Amino acid sequence: MTGDRGGGSGFSKKLSITAILFIVYSLWFVANSASAEERLIEVKAKKFVYTPNIIKVHKGDTVKIRLISEDVHHGFYIDGYGIKTSAHPGQEGSLKFTADKTGRFSIRCSVTCGALHPYMIGHLYVTPNNLWLWGLLSVIGLGCISFIAASRKKQQDEKLKLFGIIPLEWRFPLTKFKPVRALLKSRWFPLLPIIFNLFVFVIILMAGFVGGLSSGNYNFGVMIVWILWWVLLMMFMVPLIGRFWCMMCPFPLIGDWIQRGKLLTVGRAKSWGMGKRWPNKWRNLWPLVILFWVSTWFSGFFTVKPFATFLLLGTIILLAIIVALFYEKRTFCLFVCPVSGFQGLYSNFSLFGVRSRDQEVCKKHAPKTCFVGNEKGYGCPWMEQPYDMNRNTYCGLCFECFKTCPHDNMDLVIRPFGQDLFAERKRTDDIFNRRSTDEAYKALTMVGIFLSFFVAFQGPFGHFKDMVTAKTFGGYIHYLLESFAIDFLIIPGSMFLFVYLSKLASKSKEVKLKDIFVNFSYCFIPVGIAIWAAFSLGIILPNGSYLLHIISDPFAWGWNLFGTAKFPWTPVFTGVMPYLQVIVTLIGLVFALDFGYKFSQQTYKNVDEAKRGWIPILIYFVLVHIFFIKLFVG
Amino acid sequence: MKNKVIIITLVFVAGFLGLVYYAIMHSRGIPVKIEKIETPVLAVPFIDTRIDLSKDISLNTWDTLSGKEIKLMYQVMVLPWPKAVVPSVLVKAFRTQEDIYFYVSWKDDTEDRTHAMNQFSDACAIMFPLGKEAQPSSIMMGFIGKTNIWHWKASQDNEYWQGAHPKTDAYADFYYPFEEKELFVVSKQTPQSAVSDLLAIRVGTVTSKEANAIQGRGFWKDGAWNVVFKRPLKAENIEEDTGFELGKKRLCAFAAWNGSKDDRGGRKSISDWVELDIK
Numbered sequence: 001m002t003g004d005r006g007g008g009s010g011f012s013k014k015l016s017i018t019a020i021l022f023i024v025y026s027l028w029f030v031a032n033s034a035s036a037e038e039r040l041i042e043v044k045a046k047k048f049v050y051t052p053n054i055i056k057v058h059k060g061d062t063v064k065i066r067l068i069s070e071d072v073h074h075g076f077y078i079d080g081y082g083i084k085t086s087a088h089p090g091q092e093g094s095l096k097f098t099a100d101k102t103g104r105f106s107i108r109c110s111v112t113c114g115a116l117h118p119y120m121i122g123h124l125y126v127t128p129n130n131l132w133l134w135g136l137l138s139v140i141g142l143g144c145i146s147f148i149a150a151s152r153k154k155q156q157d158e159k160l161k162l163f164g165i166i167p168l169e170w171r172f173p174l175t176k177f178k179p180v181r182a183l184l185k186s187r188w189f190p191l192l193p194i195i196f197n198l199f200v201f202v203i204i205l206m207a208g209f210v211g212g213l214s215s216g217n218y219n220f221g222v223m224i225v226w227i228l229w230w231v232l233l234m235m236f237m238v239p240l241i242g243r244f245w246c247m248m249c250p251f252p253l254i255g256d257w258i259q260r261g262k263l264l265t266v267g268r269a270k271s272w273g274m275g276k277r278w279p280n281k282w283r284n285l286w287p288l289v290i291l292f293w294v295s296t297w298f299s300g301f302f303t304v305k306p307f308a309t310f311l312l313l314g315t316i317i318l319l320a321i322i323v324a325l326f327y328e329k330r331t332f333c334l335f336v337c338p339v340s341g342f343q344g345l346y347s348n349f350s351l352f353g354v355r356s357r358d359q360e361v362c363k364k365h366a367p368k369t370c371f372v373g374n375e376k377g378y379g380c381p382w383m384e385q386p387y388d389m390n391r392n393t394y395c396g397l398c399f400e401c402f403k404t405c406p407h408d409n410m411d412l413v414i415r416p417f418g419q420d421l422f423a424e425r426k427r428t429d430d431i432f433n434r435r436s437t438d439e440a441y442k443a444l445t446m447v448g449i450f451l452s453f454f455v456a457f458q459g460p461f462g463h464f465k466d467m468v469t470a471k472t473f474g475g476y477i478h479y480l481l482e483s484f485a486i487d488f489l490i491i492p493g494s495m496f497l498f499v500y501l502s503k504l505a506s507k508s509k510e511v512k513l514k515d516i517f518v519n520f521s522y523c524f525i526p527v528g529i530a531i532w533a534a535f536s537l538g539i540i541l542p543n544g545s546y547l548l549h550i551i552s553d554p555f556a557w558g559w560n561l562f563g564t565a566k567f568p569w570t571p572v573f574t575g576v577m578p579y580l581q582v583i584v585t586l587i588g589l590v591f592a593l594d595f596g597y598k599f600s601q602q603t604y605k606n607v608d609e610a611k612r613g614w615i616p617i618l619i620y621f622v623l624v625h626i627f628f629i630k631l632f633v634g
Numbered sequence: 635m636k637n638k639v640i641i642i643t644l645v646f647v648a649g650f651l652g653l654v655y656y657a658i659m660h661s662r663g664i665p666v667k668i669e670k671i672e673t674p675v676l677a678v679p680f681i682d683t684r685i686d687l688s689k690d691i692s693l694n695t696w697d698t699l700s701g702k703e704i705k706l707m708y709q710v711m712v713l714p715w716p717k718a719v720v721p722s723v724l725v726k727a728f729r730t731q732e733d734i735y736f737y738v739s740w741k742d743d744t745e746d747r748t749h750a751m752n753q754f755s756d757a758c759a760i761m762f763p764l765g766k767e768a769q770p771s772s773i774m775m776g777f778i779g780k781t782n783i784w785h786w787k788a789s790q791d792n793e794y795w796q797g798a799h800p801k802t803d804a805y806a807d808f809y810y811p812f813e814e815k816e817l818f819v820v821s822k823q824t825p826q827s828a829v830s831d832l833l834a835i836r837v838g839t840v841t842s843k844e845a846n847a848i849q850g851r852g853f854w855k856d857g858a859w860n861v862v863f864k865r866p867l868k869a870e871n872i873e874e875d876t877g878f879e880l881g882k883k884r885l886c887a888f889a890a891w892n893g894s895k896d897d898r899g900g901r902k903s904i905s906d907w908v909e910l911d912i913k
Contacts (some may be wrong), residue, residue: 212661274639307661311654318650324640
């Protein structure tokens with residue numbers, strides 16, 4: 001396929017697709033243009049599901065809800081409409097409204113009814129669901145644009161540019177500002193944020209410890225960790241700053257002290273650690289792929305029950321200490337901490353990175369104090385080689401290299417999103433078998449885990465919530481098997497199918513299937529960040545108001561420290577939330593499509609192979625995103 | 635070094651497991667040591683003495699018997715809340731060849747024998763579970779299963795033994811335990827006894843039996859009520875009357891009403907089960 005022919009066929013395809021979509025929309029509109037009527041719907045509420053869990057009405061219908069509770073006091077709040085009722089057992093709640101807004105609206109329990117209360121959800125469909133339609137059209141439209149843009153390529157890009165605008169190698173060193181450099185060279189940084197976090201986590205652990213099995217939405221530990229921290233992590237820290245959380249995580253503090261005998265100053269006053277070396281074959285993301293997946297087995301407990309949160313955090317802290325006793329430096333953070341893997345992988349997308357300013361200075365400098373340490377600081381605790389580091393995966397932003405570099409040759413840079421994804425391989429990547437199926441599976445399992453989390457915590461399916469929370473042993477085993485199948489078989493399998501089609505379409509005989517699989521799997525990094533951010537919106541906007549309660553009464557002892565203990569549950573912007581979720585998901589797709597063709601160029605040897613090989617992958621990501629849009633608003 | 639590391643590891647693990655154990659034990663709140671309360675046993679000996687209630691209640695006979703001080707608690711209710719609990723009743727019992735007698739005594743500063751508007755009678759009752767399996771707690775009269783209740787009321791005693799007429803024809807029996815739904819029985823019958831022989835199977839089902847074989851009488855003296863119940867040993871109707879089989883144990887519970895503290899209907903003090911040892 002030549003560039004000219006590609007462009008021409010693209011234009012005709014665009015016209016065809018537009019015509020088809022117009023017809024589809026017309027049919028859709030006719031199908032949903034029913035006359036308004038009065039609908040009486042009896043809804044039974046029971047921990048933690050509504051029956052029916054999905055209500056469908058037409059725009060203009062007068063909807064009467066008769067709410068009956070079958071166990072405890074339950075509420076019934078409709079996102080977007082902002083109206084609610086509640087029912088005690090034996091008494092009814094009622095609601096009457098005109099369905100004048102279209103789309104899918106979540107129905108939420110507005111009365112704390114038990115552990116899974118924040119996730120007691122139903123769906124109200126008011127047809128026609130225009131948002132779903134526009135989301136669908138947008139995905140297809142973006143796919144068409146990407147196809148046309150790729151078709152017009154006549155040669156391989158000499159210089160990679162984000163969206164064809166910003167050169168990917170562009171960097172701006174923030175450390176050119178003296179206060180920033182002074183801050184990063186200070187031994188108090190990042191120790192002070194770590195100590196602050198330590199204080200917060202002591203309260204979190206205490207709240208988890210004394211909170212027992214009470215409802216998580218009124219517990220400081222559960223709310224701070226699973227509502228605030230998780231949302232900040234997935235929406236801001238990881239996509240923007242990378243391993244920002246690792247920088248100030250208090251968990252390795254005791255291990256550091258055990259190994260160094262000091263916290264602030266430099267030296268090895270007394271070490272109790274054995275300083276063993278982590279095995280080479282596990283010096284990649286595979287341990288973290290497995291450990292994070294295993295930790296999600298218990299998501300139905302530790303996200304809702306204070307004691308389970310205490311148990312999880314306590315176990316992680318204990319593991320951090322034990323690993324520090326046996327293994328060198330931050331082995332725990334690199335290869336054991338369950339939340340380290342996705343932070344490391346996703347931080348390759350982030351705006352920030354620590355890089356050496358002038359490679360020539362580093363080449364001449366011996367010994368490499370950033371790696372071995374000196375009197376100003378420790379050799380890289382994350383066992384990176386800061387002097388030629390070109391990816392964020394294993395950089396914990398501890399800034400020790402700023403302290404140890406006698407030439408002030410380290411910079412904290414701002415760069416375009418995804419710069420690291422196109423970085424050249426290093427020797428260590430081959431030695432430790434990194435940047436291979438480990439990162440591919442990390443990216444893919446994060447999508448699978450998102451699916452499980454979304455269905456369990458933002459879906460209307462009571463039986464799945466029962467499975468996740470192990471209401472029955474058989475159901476729980478079913479959930480684990482389902483999770484394994486989705487994460488390790490179905491998603492990678494579907495990807496592999498399109499990778500195989502990509503190889504066939506490219507007509508390339510040299511490129512290995514594994515390389516195509518690995519290279520294109522990096523498209524799931526912006527996609528993963530986007531869908532997790534969209535998921536996080538569904539956590540923080542409906543439930544964020546509980547934070548005001550728990551900061552005033554962290555241990556549920558009746559305190560009112562800041563006068564907000566009585567603040568009622570107040571969902572915020574849940575009416576526009578589906579729109580935000582669609583936008584965020586589409587942003588992920590935009591990045592995936594932009595990166596995808598670049599990966600195709602890196603994978604295949606010439607532009608024609610790259611263009612042909614890209615088409616099945618493009619279709620795959622369009623289909624995947626149609627599914628995501630369906631999940632969020634369809 | 636290796637041993638030191640292992641010891642430190644074990645210390646941390648043991649410390650964490652200790653915390654986890656403590657948290658598990660406290661995960662549903664602070665554990666409270668609950669002492670197992672032994673069910674009090676009231677002996678029902680054989681005494682060849684017959685009490686003629688039309689004359690008196692023969693306190694001399696009762697003085698020769700040892701009794702049981704049975705603790706009472708206030709009936710669990712949503713509203714209204716209790717004004718005063720009758721802390722305990724002294725109970726005694728014996729049987730003859732034909733009859734069984736119960737003596738119930740409790741402290742009460744006022745003798746409330748009148749039933750009128752906002753004026754309530756003192757009373758006491760004995761409840762017997764019917765059927766083979768009684769629930770583990772008496773909770774409230776008739777709440778948990780089929781029961782036979784002997785309900786003595788000072789006002790009814792006044793009417794039956796003294797021939798006194800109620801102050802008003804309007805009459806409330808307050809059978810239903812919730813005050814806002816008190817049932818007013820408009821056609822009041824002349825009492826056959828100072829004791830009502832009642833049946834109940836759950837809340838709101840207290841019903842007077844047609845046949846009443848129970849007699850009773852009470853006297854207030856020196857700030858205390860002394861009430862005696864009497865019924866033939868043999869049950870006329872085993873479905874509705876309490877059976878007393880010799881040599882076998884049987885459960886019962888006691889209740890007392892303090893009329894001057896607005897007790898009536900469900901507002902009363904009740905005991906847990908008491909075991910009768912009928913000899």
